[in-house]
Amino acid sequence: xxxxxxxxxxxxxxxxxxxxxxxxxxxxxxxxxxxxxxxxxxxxxxxxxxxxxxxxxxxxxxxxxxxxxxxxxxxxxxxxxxxxxxxxxxxxxxxxxxxxxxxxxxxxxxxxxxxxxxxxxxxxxxxxxxxxxxxxxxx
Ligand code: CMP
Numbered sequence: 001x002x003x004x005x006x007x008x009x010x011x012x013x014x015x016x017x018x019x020x021x022x023x024x025x026x027x028x029x030x031x032x033x034x035x036x037x038x039x040x041x042x043x044x045x046x047x048x049x050x051x052x053x054x055x056x057x058x059x060x061x062x063x064x065x066x067x068x069x070x071x072x073x074x075x076x077x078x079x080x081x082x083x084x085x086x087x088x089x090x091x092x093x094x095x096x097x098x099x100x101x102x103x104x105x106x107x108x109x110x111x112x113x114x115x116x117x118x119x120x121x122x123x124x125x126x127x128x129x130x131x132x133x134x135x136x137x138x139x
Contacts, residue, residue, distance in 0.1 A: 006127035009071035012112035
């Protein structure tokens with residue numbers, strides 16, 4: 001079925017000037033952009049977005065990294081969006097990511113891993129709503 005996922009181009013990739021190339025790969029893979037913006041997270045907002053990871057040892061670093069520079073946030077639509085997008089981006093750790101995946105090509109480290117992709121339909125809806133009001137979406 002057609003459904004949605006949520007993505008961010010993270011500070012490392014945006015700062016390196018790779019946002020356009022990444023969005024091109026996303027569109028060429030058949031994802032339709034439903035909402036898109038460039039923004040910068042405060043550490044408070046980054047902390048809220050990643051609240052599920054707050055007990056993890058990497059949480060504080062992750063929050064400061066994600067608020068270190070501008071990002072792109074987007075809602076994407078496609079058949080089987082969540083699963084297909086995770087295939088397109090590759091494993092969390094770029095060292096484990098398959099050839100041709102976005103993280104293999106653009107990620108610098110397990111933390112600065114170029115892009116985010118939602119891990120479930122439920123989280124895709126929560127994460128999309130975190131960044132976009134109804135009026136900011138195409139549909
Ligand atoms: P993402 O899929 O956006 O969601 C959680 C993020 O935490 C992940 O991408 C990485 O940026 C980061 N992350 C996950 N695991 C680790 C780790 N072991 N060390 C550092 N950062 C991590």
